[in-house]
Amino acid sequence: MRYSQLFIPTMREVPSGINAISHILMLRAGYVRQLAAGLFIFLPLGWRVLNKINLILKEEMEKIGAQEISMPILHPAEIWQATGRWYTIKEEMFRLKDRTGRDMCLGMTHEEIMAWIASKEIKSYRQLPQIWYQIQTKLRDEARPRGGVLRTREFIMKDSYSFDADWEGLDRSYNLHAEAYHRIFTRCGLKYYQVESDPGIMGDLESHEFMAPTPAGEDDIVICESCGYAANIEVAKSEISTLLPSNLEYKEIYTPNKKSVKEVSEFLGLNEKYFIKTLLVISEKNGPVLVMLRGDQELNEKKLARIIGEFSFATPEQSLEILGVELGFVGPIGHKIKKIADLSIQKDITYVSGANKKDYHLQGIIPGVHFDAQWMDIRKVKEEDKCYKCGGSLKIEKAIEVGNIFKLGTKYTEPLHAYFLDKDGKEKPIIMGSYGIGPARVAAAAIEQNHDSDGIIWPKSIAPFDIEIIPLNMDDEKTVNIAEELYEKLGEIYNSFADRHIEVLIDDRDERPGVKFKDADLIGIPIQVIVGKKVLNENKIEIKKRRTKETKKVSVNKAVVEIINAYYETY
RNA sequence: CGGGGUGUAGCGCAGUCUGGUAGCGCGCACGGUUCGGGACCGUGGUGUCGGAGGUUCAAAUCCUCUCACCCCGACCA
Known part of the structure; x- marks a missing residue:
């Protein structure tokens, strides 16, 4: 696409009063704007990134046999009353009435609605298992939205739900999700941990969170570097040294x-x-x-x-x-x-x-x-404690929760009467699991983990574009012609890394070179191709990797191959 | 919900203490000169000073109430 036709409102000055790096950079680089507390507008670049992430989510969900559906975000109260969450959840739920005075709410999540549809349609063990997912808006009236896109009142979530006939089936669905999540976060270029977590109001069974470590994170996680034990501090256990005998008089x-x-x-x-x-x-x-x-x-x-x-x-x-x-x-x-x-x-x-x-x-x-x-055990784990599994040393890190997986069992299916007939002719409740990923948090975590003083450094899998061509002198015919030619050719190349065509951005604005360099570094496209009069005199163009700032001059006639090579080399 | 802070031009800020009729930088528009890391010169436009009420001859400035946003904590499917 052409920069001149894209809306990318970059800001030179740092907005005041905010401190999460991802928040600052998303604003400065023109990815998002804020409407009100906890409500964000995704501008063209930001939306492209979310769609890149969503595409990865869809691919990996389909790989484990999940089927995409779409559910309403406006829900009748009765279903939430049936599971009791209408009452146990308080101000965090947006509630309203329709014109007839009927109580409604905006969906914070979709366990109830999923269990409801399952209760209507699943009658036999022959229909199980099922995994249904959606990429859908959720609304929560957060007490305190924060960190830009990290904690908002309205956000998109990939949420999937598994339905099994027995507990072994739930284990299988749970593990399939865990494996899919590992592939997803790896593909998105995140450093992350899978940690044991508190199921909270979701249920009382096993659950894990996927945590991307960064100082902007809201959670503390405990990591054992020797055996791999990892847990949210809320549930983490540790070993502390026993004391030498003391024998004080009473x-x-x-x-x-x-x-x-x-x-x-x-x-x-x-x-x-x-x-x-x-x-x-x-x-x-x-x-x-x-x-x-x-x-x-x-x-x-x-x-x-x-x-x-x-x-x-x-x-x-x-x-x-x-x-x-x-x-x-x-x-x-x-x-x-x-x-x-x-x-x-x-x-x-x-x-x-x-x-x-x-x-x-x-x-x-x-x-x-x-x-x-x-x-x-009611003690908070400290960094100087030892791992309770292997005695290894522990570290505590701040992290962003980018995903979670929960075993729900029959917590939602029983109250909503989601029963099926098993092989033995007996009526049994469906065993359920639920699994979420927040794409905007993935994007924010990626920025937190990949940036420098000049701006964002996108992992190439989720960058809004793969390559940015920067013609420096728009009044120089040769510069423009070569840049345009590269734009054409590169755009036709199939990107086997991502299973699609290479996506190229050309900065065709009539701006000074300095402005183009600054904007390019800010928005963080993985490869910059610099075409300028000076280097063109040697019949060369320059290829710059955003991550390392490493620059290479290559001759014009080898440019396409060299650019593609550089693209495959970067990460 | 508790504590703290900020609201003045699109953005960043000064002016508020000590009341006198609103300013700076960046951006924006036009003209010219520039052109490899956010150029320079000239010209120009830009505000219900967050809102309401009050005190006063006079309020961005003082008083009362209120709203919004940010930060820390609580909370967080």
């Missing part, structure tokens, strides 16, 4: 105004690890709960919430009211309320904790002897 100690573990630890000259941090939380379902952690550890709130449901930390007033103790001096002994202690607290040594009395702590506490509790 007695109260005066600790005036020393409340935090750190303060008391310094006051007594005893390592934080020999403390028990006692927290009071108020659970919506279970009321007050006392939570114990080793002094140097932090609470993983997600882990605790999975045990006791939604909870909040007690206020100073609540602590006095419920325990009769000021916060800071609460200890594990004596209270009648529910107690949960982290597994890292050893039962064979003595600890220090609050004495349940203002300005006093208690030493010599032996867990299991002086108090009992429900022993659970």
